[in-house]
Every structure is written in C-alpha cells, then in structure tokens.
Amino acid sequence: MVSSPNTEKKIEPWNDPQATPYVRIERITKKFGDFVAVNDVSLKIYKGEIFCLLGGSGCGKTTLLRVLAGFEMPSSGAVFIDGQDMTGIPPYERPVNMMFQSYALFPHMTVEKNVAFGLEQEGIARDEIRRRVGEMLEIVKMTQFTKRKPHQLSGGQRQRVALARSLIKRPKLLLLDEPLGALDRKLREHTQFELVNIQEQLGVTFVVVTHDQEEAMTLASRIAVMHHGEFVQVGTPSEIYEYPNSRFVADFVGSVNMFEGRLIEDEPDHVRIESGELGGTIFIDHGVSSAPGATVWVALRPEKIALTREPTPGPDNCVRGVVKEIAYMGDLSIYLVKLASGKMVRVTQPNTVRHPEDRITWDEQVYLHWHPTSGVVVTQ
Amino acid sequence: MAQPAYLSLGERLTFAIARLIQGVTHSEAYVWSRRWLRNRGVTGRAVVIAIPYLWLLLFFAIPFIIVLKISFSETQLAMPPYAPLLDWVGELALEITVNLANFAFLLTDSLYGRAYLNSVGVAAVSTVLCLLIGYPMAYGIARASPTWRNVLLMLVILPFWTSFLLRVYAWIGLLKGNGVINNILMSLGVINEPLVMLQTDFAVYVGITYSYLPFMVLPLYANLEKMDLTLLEAAADLGCRPTRAFFRITLPLSVPGIIAGAMLVFIPAVGEFVIPALLGGPDSLMIGKVLWNEFFNNRDWPVASAVAIAMLVLLVIPIMVFQYFQGRQMSVHR
Numbered sequence: 001m002v003s004s005p006n007t008e009k010k011i012e013p014w015n016d017p018q019a020t021p022y023v024r025i026e027r028i029t030k031k032f033g034d035f036v037a038v039n040d041v042s043l044k045i046y047k048g049e050i051f052c053l054l055g056g057s058g059c060g061k062t063t064l065l066r067v068l069a070g071f072e073m074p075s076s077g078a079v080f081i082d083g084q085d086m087t088g089i090p091p092y093e094r095p096v097n098m099m100f101q102s103y104a105l106f107p108h109m110t111v112e113k114n115v116a117f118g119l120e121q122e123g124i125a126r127d128e129i130r131r132r133v134g135e136m137l138e139i140v141k142m143t144q145f146t147k148r149k150p151h152q153l154s155g156g157q158r159q160r161v162a163l164a165r166s167l168i169k170r171p172k173l174l175l176l177d178e179p180l181g182a183l184d185r186k187l188r189e190h191t192q193f194e195l196v197n198i199q200e201q202l203g204v205t206f207v208v209v210t211h212d213q214e215e216a217m218t219l220a221s222r223i224a225v226m227h228h229g230e231f232v233q234v235g236t237p238s239e240i241y242e243y244p245n246s247r248f249v250a251d252f253v254g255s256v257n258m259f260e261g262r263l264i265e266d267e268p269d270h271v272r273i274e275s276g277e278l279g280g281t282i283f284i285d286h287g288v289s290s291a292p293g294a295t296v297w298v299a300l301r302p303e304k305i306a307l308t309r310e311p312t313p314g315p316d317n318c319v320r321g322v323v324k325e326i327a328y329m330g331d332l333s334i335y336l337v338k339l340a341s342g343k344m345v346r347v348t349q350p351n352t353v354r355h356p357e358d359r360i361t362w363d364e365q366v367y368l369h370w371h372p373t374s375g376v377v378v379t380q
Numbered sequence: 381m382a383q384p385a386y387l388s389l390g391e392r393l394t395f396a397i398a399r400l401i402q403g404v405t406h407s408e409a410y411v412w413s414r415r416w417l418r419n420r421g422v423t424g425r426a427v428v429i430a431i432p433y434l435w436l437l438l439f440f441a442i443p444f445i446i447v448l449k450i451s452f453s454e455t456q457l458a459m460p461p462y463a464p465l466l467d468w469v470g471e472l473a474l475e476i477t478v479n480l481a482n483f484a485f486l487l488t489d490s491l492y493g494r495a496y497l498n499s500v501g502v503a504a505v506s507t508v509l510c511l512l513i514g515y516p517m518a519y520g521i522a523r524a525s526p527t528w529r530n531v532l533l534m535l536v537i538l539p540f541w542t543s544f545l546l547r548v549y550a551w552i553g554l555l556k557g558n559g560v561i562n563n564i565l566m567s568l569g570v571i572n573e574p575l576v577m578l579q580t581d582f583a584v585y586v587g588i589t590y591s592y593l594p595f596m597v598l599p600l601y602a603n604l605e606k607m608d609l610t611l612l613e614a615a616a617d618l619g620c621r622p623t624r625a626f627f628r629i630t631l632p633l634s635v636p637g638i639i640a641g642a643m644l645v646f647i648p649a650v651g652e653f654v655i656p657a658l659l660g661g662p663d664s665l666m667i668g669k670v671l672w673n674e675f676f677n678n679r680d681w682p683v684a685s686a687v688a689i690a691m692l693v694l695l696v697i698p699i700m701v702f703q704y705f706q707g708r709q710m711s712v713h714r
Binding site for chain 1: 608610615616617619
C-alpha cells in the first residue's frame with residue numbers, strides 16, 4: 001500500500017466488528033449457461049477502501065465488477081450498497097461509476113463533453129456543470145486539452161479523461177477495470193500514486209480489478225485473490241504476501257520457492273519439517289495445527305534467503321547448492337541455485353555495493369540459509 | 381517445400397501454385413524486369429492503383445466525353461442525328477463548333493426545371509422513407525445474435541437474386557385496382573371500392589423505397605455492427621437511460637452510415653426511369669422519363685445529352701459536399 005501521512009490515523013474497519021460495511025456482496029453466483037463465472041462469493045468492503053480483486057484471466061473478477069455496476073444480473077445472491085439492495089436496479093440508477101478497461105470515451109465528443117456527460121444526465125445548470133468539469137480536469141491535470149477529441153490524446157491522457165468522467169458525479173463507489181493496463185511501466189507507477197492521492201482527496205471507495213499483482217500490492221488496502229470464480233484469500237497486501245494461505249496464493253502473488261515436506265515436530269511455538277526436495281530440515285517459529293507426519297508445503301520468498309560460502313551452525317534452515325544462473329537486474333540480482341535433489345531455488349540479493357571484489361559466481365558451491373520466521377507453512 | 385505424404389486435391393493445388401509463383405518470382409528475368417520497372421517508377425502498388433483508374437477512364441470518362449460532345453452539337457436529320465463538333469477545314473485547320481443552344485433550351489422550357497425539381501423531391505422523400513424503415517432494420521440485424529444476423533442479412537439481400545424489372549412488375553400486381561391489396565381490403569370489408577394506388581405518386585414512392593431499401597440497410601448495418609457497445613454501458617453507468625443513450629451516442633456515431641446509405645439511395649433515385657414509368661401516372665414528371673422521351677420519342681440526341689449532363693452536374697455537387705463531410709466524419713472516428 002502506498003503510505004500517506006494519515007495512514008496511521010486509519011483504523012482497519014475490516015477488523016472492527018462494529019463497523020458497517022459500505023458494500024456488501026452476499027452469496028453472489030453468476031452463471032453463463034453451464035459455466036459458473038462467480039461461485040457463491042461473499043464480501044464486505046468498507047468506506048474509503050481501495051479494494052483489489054486480483055486473479056488471472058477467466059477467474060471471474062471482471063464479472064463480479066460488472067455485477068456491482070449492474071451490467072450483469074447475478075444468478076443468485078444480492079449486492080447491497082450503502083445498505084440498499086441493488087437487485088433489479090439498472091446501471092443508470094446506481095450510485096456507482098465505472099472506469100472501463102478500454103476507457104470507453106465517446107469518440108464524437110470533446111474531452112470537456114465527455115466529462116460533462118454524467119452531469120448533463122442529472123439536469124444540472126450549465127454554469128454549475130462548467131465549473132465542476134473545470135475542477136475535475138484540474139485534478140487530473142487535463143485543463144489544456146478540453147477541446148480535444150479522444151483520438152487526439154495519448155493513452156495516458158485518455159486514462160485521465162476516463163478517470164475524470166467516472167469521478168465527476170462524485171460517486172461513493174468507483175469501479176476500475178484494469179485501470180493501468182494500457183499504460184507503459186513508468187506511467188503506471190506515476191499513475192498509481194496519483195490514483196491513491198485522488199482517492200484520498202475525494203474520499204471515494206475504489207474497487208479495482210487487476211491481473212497484475214504488483215499493481216494490486218501498491219494500490220490496495222485489501223486484496224481478494226480470485227481463482228475459478230471463488231475467493232482464495234482476502235487480506236491486506238502484506239498478509240497476502242507474507243502469510244499466503246495456500247500454494248496458489250503464494251505462487252500467484254510474487255515469486256516463491258515451494259518445498260514439499262513432512263511434519264516431524266509440531267509444538268505450539270514451533271514446527272520442524274523434513275523435506276526430501278530440500279535435503280534438510282526447516283524450522284519455523286510458529287505452530288501449525290496439523291497432524292504430525294502430514295504432508296505440508298513450505299513457501300520461502302527469494303528475498304528472504306541468504307547466500308554464503310560458509311554453512312551456518314545448527315542443523316536447520318541451511319542447505320548446500322551450486323549456483324547455476326545469475327541475472328543482474330540493477331537493483332538486485334537473481335541467483336538460481338541447484339540443490340542436491342536437482343531442485344532449483346530462486347534467491348534474490350540486493351546489490352548494495354557497486355563493484356564487490358569477491359562476488360559469488362557461476363558454478364560456485366554455496367549455502368542457502370534463512371531465519372525461522374521466513375518460512376510459511378501451507379497445507380493446501 | 382517439404383510435402384507431407386497425404387494431401388487433399390485442394391492442398392496439392394495450393395502447393396503447385398505456390399511453387400509456380402515461387403519459380404516465377406525467383407527467376408532472373410522476373411527480378412531483373414522488376415528492378416527495371418521500379419527504376420522507372422512502376423511498382424506493384426502503382427499497377428494495382430492503375431487498374432480501377434483505367435476501368436473508370438474506359439467506361440465512365442470516355443462515354444461521358446461522348447455525351448458531352450453530343451450535348452454541344454446541333455440536331456440533324458442524319459445518321460447519327462447530330463452535327464459533328466469537329467471539322468477539318470482545309471489541310472491542317474480544325475474548326476470547333478460549340479453550340480450552347482441545347483443548354484439554353486433547358487432553361488427556357490419550364491418542363492425541364494420542374495422535372496429536375498420533382499425528381500429531386502421524389503428522391504429526397506424516398507431517401508427519408510428508406511432511412512425511417514432501414515434504420516430500425518439495420519439496428520435490429522446488428523444487435524441480433526450472430527446466427528440470426530446472417531439469416532436476416534440474407535433476407536435483405538435475397539430480392540437481388542430476382543430481376544429488378546420483375547419485382548417492379550410484381551408491385552403492379554399488388555397495387556392495381558383488382559390487385560392483391562385491394563382484394564384483401566375489400567374481402568375484409570375495410571373498403572367498399574378499390575383504392576386507386578397504381579399510377580400515382582404513392583406507387584412511385586412505394587416502388588423506389590422498396591427497391592432501394594437494401595442500399596440503405598447494408599451500409600447502416602456495417603456501421604452499427606462495428607459500434608463499440610461498451611460506449612452504451614459507459615453512458616448507462618453515467619446515468620443515461622437507454623432511449624437517451626440512443627440519441628446521444630448511437631445516432632451521432634452512425635452518421636457516416638446514414639450519409640453513405642442516403643447517397644446510395646438518393647443519387648440513383650433522382651435518375652430513376654423504370655419505376656416511375658411502370659408505377660407512376662402519365663403526369664408523373666421525372667427527369668429520367670424526360671430524358672427517355674427526348675432520346676427515343678423526339679430523337680433529339682443533343683437535347684437529351686444536355687439533360688443528362690445537367691443532371692450529372694446537379695448531382696455531382698451534392699455528392700462532393702456529402703463526401704467532404706463524410707471524410708471529415710471518418711477522420712473524427714478513426
């Protein structure tokens with residue numbers, strides 16, 4: 001999450017049982033013929049959140065967004081926005097606006113007209129419309145392009161117009177479908193921060209659909225990881241990243257090394273896992289409620305593994321391997337280390353020194369080790 | 381090119397043609413002559429562009445120049461029935477006789493002016509009728525499911541498979557005094573006496589609208605079908621009801637289709653001869669009929685040619701205006 005000065009003041013409403021959710025999705029199922037796009041999904045979204053629906057293509061995230069907007073009627077279940085049941089309410093009567101993936105700007109209207117469109121539908125006085133359109137174009141920094149048509153704008157400019165158009169009616173809930181998908185990398189990063197700023201400035205609740213875990217990480221207050229029309233895990237970006245609840249989430253969000261193993265010791269304050277793939281034992285300083293002897297998986301993030309020439313004392317969390325590949329990325333380097341079992345382990349090391357004298361290099365024998373807090377046990 | 385063991389006849393043929401083309405394009409002579417032509421500004425592109433221009437020159441420009449030439453000459457009782465425009469005087473002197481009397485005649489006799497105006501009026505009304513009927517049809521087809529879309533398009537094109545003349549004759553059978561429509565209405569007791577429909581302006585409108593409807597529907601369909609439907613979702617999302625969204629979004633975006641369809645209906649309808657001759661009354665005055673009369677009844681080729689040239693000029697100006705606007709519209713939506 002992009003931190004801002006008032007992050008500290010923000011409480012986490014999803015942890016507060018007294019808080020009333022702003023959007024309540026109750027047991028929504030959406031079928032297209034025999035295909036179940038969204039399968040019995042429930043969710044509470046609170047005011048002022050940036051909530052990300054994250055998943056691969058075909059996971060049902062866009063369908064769920066379209067159900068919220070009213071473009072798709074759910075096969076069963078209901079959506080409540082601000083306590084009001086949205087069942088049967090057409091999109092043009094919902095207190096919701098959407099920013100489309102393709103932006104869907106009206107090609108025959110100028111920037112100004114596009115942004116004014118929503119207000120014109122409400123029969124607001126011309127002067128008032130002009131004033132509010134001017135303000136909104138100021139916020140998205142598009143004041144010099146008011147008379148341009150969409151085809152005369154760059155991708156980034158179109159994105160701003162689309163954002164302005166979807167915000168002009170001051171919706172309480174804004175839906176964004178892959179908002180940064182069409183932008184190049186530099187512009188994306190810039191726009192991500194701007195989106196967060198605008199969101200805080202206007203106090204809108206965002207629901208963002210994305211397939212890009214990086215985008216979800218930077219934008220979201222909470223993320224729902226979707227797979228096959230269901231939520232696999234719902235949580236804050238750090239919860240999702242550091243405590244994935246399944247192999248799917250660990251693998252989908254960021255890169256991860258997964259070791260299959262057997263639980264040999266299961267105490268309330270620690271577990272010890274024996275892994276043939278790893279060729280050693282893993283010690284983790286938190287308990288797992290699972291039967292000893294059960295098959296589990298340990299997820300180890302590449303940046304949490306250290307790389308040295310000497311082994312560490314102690315029997316756990318250390319294993320020998322040979323460096324097979326090194327990829328220099330500028331800020332960090334990625335090492336692919338082959339273990340005795342043949343398994344390749346991905347390790348990233350920050351490049352803190354410019355020209356290290358004694359750099360670990362190809363085909364060198366190294367030891368991988370990590371802290372007891374680093375591993376995450378997933379049972380499914 | 382390695383060939384798999386089992387190939388169908390079609391595949392064998394494709395391979396054979398491909399090998400033939402390859403043989404030609406890789407030959408010394410081809411490469412050499414291509415370079416020779418390219419150095420003289422003749423490229424494949426130029427050749428492709430030249431073909432339609434050559435076609436137009438042969439079958440449009442040359443006949444047009446012949447008609448233009450006749451329109452400037454004088455009537456003569458001869459074969460052909462007009463005086464030559466160019467005359468060799470002596471050995472090397474060429475005499476050109478340009479006679480503007482035919483055009484002056486068009487202005488003096490009010491018949492021609494009225495015929496032109498009437499033709500434009502009939503064509504305009506028919507175009508509007510085609511638009512009013514054709515737009516909902518095109519819209520319906522464009523928004524139908526893909527399977528239905530093909531069936532419906534087929535039905536629009538189907539009448540073209542029978543002769544145009546036959547279809548106009550069929551309308552005589554429908555509209556005449558003891559025709560199908562009158563008989564049905566009388567047997568239902570709606571009317572006591574047969575309605576006079578044939579040989580009226582009404583019949584001409586029916587005939588033209590019926591005949592030219594596909595020319596309105598097809599370009600409109602092509603336009604409406606490629607419209608991005610998320611634009612309508614965006615409009616709905618911003619609080620716009622479907623009817624309003626049609627007038628604010630769909631209609632303005634379909635203007636190029638409307639212009640194309642209107643041009644395809646209006647321009648041939650102005651010069652229409654067969655429909656007013658068969659369905660219209662004796663007093664229905666259309667320029668196509670006047671032209672026919674001048675040419676075949678009066679055998680006055682120069683005046684007939686002048687009528688044709690004047691019609692062309694009157695039509696070319698609105699076409700150019702239309703095309704200018706359409707070009708502008710196209711650039712807007714690109």
